[in-house]
Amino acid sequence: MSLFRVIACHVVLVLLGAASAAAHGPTPQKVEESIAIAAPPDVVWAAVKNFDGLVAWNPLVESSKGKGGNVAGGERIVALKSGGKLTDSLDEYLEDEMSYSYRLATPDIEAFPVSFYSSTLAVRPGADGGSEVIWDARLYRADTGNFPSETQNDQAAIDAVAQFFQEGLKTLKEQVEAQ
Amino acid sequence: MLATLKRLAAAVAPLVLASAIAASAQAAAPLLYVTNQSDGSVLVIDTATDTKVATLQVPAGPAMITASPGGRRLYITHPETGQISILDGQAIGRPKVLNVSGKPFGIAAMGDGRLFVSDWDRDLLVVLDGETGEKFAEIKVGRAPAQVAVAPHAKRVFIANREDNSISVVDTDRLIVIATVKVGHAPFALAVSPAGDRVYVANVQSGDVSVLDANSLAHQGTVRVGAMPYGVAVSPGGDRVLVANQQSGTVNVVDAASLVPTYRAKVGRYPESIVMLPDGSKAYVVNWMSSDISVLDGETGRELKRLEAGDGARGLVVVPSG
Numbered sequence: 001m002s003l004f005r006v007i008a009c010h011v012v013l014v015l016l017g018a019a020s021a022a023a024h025g026p027t028p029q030k031v032e033e034s035i036a037i038a039a040p041p042d043v044v045w046a047a048v049k050n051f052d053g054l055v056a057w058n059p060l061v062e063s064s065k066g067k068g069g070n071v072a073g074g075e076r077i078v079a080l081k082s083g084g085k086l087t088d089s090l091d092e093y094l095e096d097e098m099s100y101s102y103r104l105a106t107p108d109i110e111a112f113p114v115s116f117y118s119s120t121l122a123v124r125p126g127a128d129g130g131s132e133v134i135w136d137a138r139l140y141r142a143d144t145g146n147f148p149s150e151t152q153n154d155q156a157a158i159d160a161v162a163q164f165f166q167e168g169l170k171t172l173k174e175q176v177e178a179q
Numbered sequence: 180m181l182a183t184l185k186r187l188a189a190a191v192a193p194l195v196l197a198s199a200i201a202a203s204a205q206a207a208a209p210l211l212y213v214t215n216q217s218d219g220s221v222l223v224i225d226t227a228t229d230t231k232v233a234t235l236q237v238p239a240g241p242a243m244i245t246a247s248p249g250g251r252r253l254y255i256t257h258p259e260t261g262q263i264s265i266l267d268g269q270a271i272g273r274p275k276v277l278n279v280s281g282k283p284f285g286i287a288a289m290g291d292g293r294l295f296v297s298d299w300d301r302d303l304l305v306v307l308d309g310e311t312g313e314k315f316a317e318i319k320v321g322r323a324p325a326q327v328a329v330a331p332h333a334k335r336v337f338i339a340n341r342e343d344n345s346i347s348v349v350d351t352d353r354l355i356v357i358a359t360v361k362v363g364h365a366p367f368a369l370a371v372s373p374a375g376d377r378v379y380v381a382n383v384q385s386g387d388v389s390v391l392d393a394n395s396l397a398h399q400g401t402v403r404v405g406a407m408p409y410g411v412a413v414s415p416g417g418d419r420v421l422v423a424n425q426q427s428g429t430v431n432v433v434d435a436a437s438l439v440p441t442y443r444a445k446v447g448r449y450p451e452s453i454v455m456l457p458d459g460s461k462a463y464v465v466n467w468m469s470s471d472i473s474v475l476d477g478e479t480g481r482e483l484k485r486l487e488a489g490d491g492a493r494g495l496v497v498v499p500s501g
Binding site for chain 1: 240258260384
């Protein structure tokens with residue numbers, strides 16, 4: 001097969017395949033954010049421990065209604081102030097380790113350009129009796145085809161999640177340190 | 180400066196590798212190959228010393244990796260470019276590229292030179308010649324097929340259909356689906372026991388492992404593991420199964436007879452693929468978020484060492500030397 005035919009074939013098949021958009025095909029992307037807070041871990045944990053309490057410390061969130069509680073299988077519906085709703089589902093809740101892990105169960109790619117993420121939030125002992133909050137995610141862009149637009153590519157997904165985490169952690173720090 | 184170093188590394192890598200292969204052939208220690216999806220590279224680790232011996236540059240976005248049964252060739256999927264790269268032991272620094280279109284992801288090789296590759300977007304198992312790329316068949320399987328494993332004696336290939344909560348079973352002679360078996364929620368990784376009698380399927384969303392008889396396809400049990408299991412490996416004797424749990428950052432050791440987890444090792448962050456050495460003495464798991472590799476005692480599961488990997492460490496394979 002000539003190189004030209006290989007390329008031509010490739011283009012046709014890519015166009016045919018573009019309609020299908022199951023997550024996980026592309027390269028997963030990382031977001032890792034953390035913040036030091038001048039308060040003991042148990043105080044910080046108390047502020048973030050309720051899975052449906054996100055609205056209290058993330059300024060980008062309009063509401064975060066939960067069901068099922070702080071156990072695996074529990075859910076929260078995160079309504080964004082900018083519009084759109086994300087449903088997060090808890091996979092693991094470790095009270096002793098001050099950590100929980102969840103995933104995006106229902107995306108809203110027009111409002112938040114991510115097709116899937118799994119994420120962990122953990123409170124760890126920090127310097128001078130303080131705390132460090134670590135919030136990370138493994139995520140896939142909104143358009144999982146091989147030719148995403150600029151608003152639905154890897155960078156757009158990383159930016160959206162990083163901003164969401166940063167705004168939340170900044171507000172959490174301000175609130176806890178003001179207590 | 181960095182670019183110069185990278186070029187230098189690329190040029191030197193094959194030579195380093197050749198000497199590493201020679202050195203480990205003497206020691207008869209297998210080599211471990213790890214794909215770094217975001218770096219576009221493959222790490223080579225000598226399992227005798229658990230040290231890095233080379234970094235190979237490969238085309239962008241290497242995901243899953245497998246070896247030909249003899250270990251002479253490595254095959255790597257590149258989902259975002261629709262490619263498979265082939266690293267040949269004779270010219271390992273110069274990958275050959277097959278354009279296969281679609282989104283090749285899971286991959287397994289048979290002794291006769293055929294490759295079985297899942298296409299995540301088109302819901303296919305593609306069967307092709309591992310040398311020429313000639314396509315023998317495109318077999319419709321379930322939605323979002325992820326990992327692929329062969330049971331050569333049973334002449335079967337097993338495919339985990341992530342979005343269909345099932346596995347497809349393909350006959351390697353007739354190249355047709357002979358069965359579709361329901362498993363847990365969102366199966367991604369799977370492994371066939373070395374004796375070929377069992378299939379272990381890790382279900383990401385239900386946090387468990389489905390255990391099937393590889394011949395009758397009967398369910399033999401379900402093992403509850405950690406959150407989001409993304410990797411599974413079976414010991415050479417078939418008595419232990421190791422499961423890497425991405426959300427928990429742990430590896431469970433499961434007793435294959437009782438199907439009870441006996442140990443839970445804390446590893447790096449967001450562990451994925453896991454393999455065992457052919458003698459069962461050690462296991463290796465890639466930690467995607469923390470960009471490192473946990474070396475585990477193959478008997479107890481205890482973590483022995485942590486090795487640095489590249490960005491987006493994703494797949495791995497052990498290749499016996501000699």
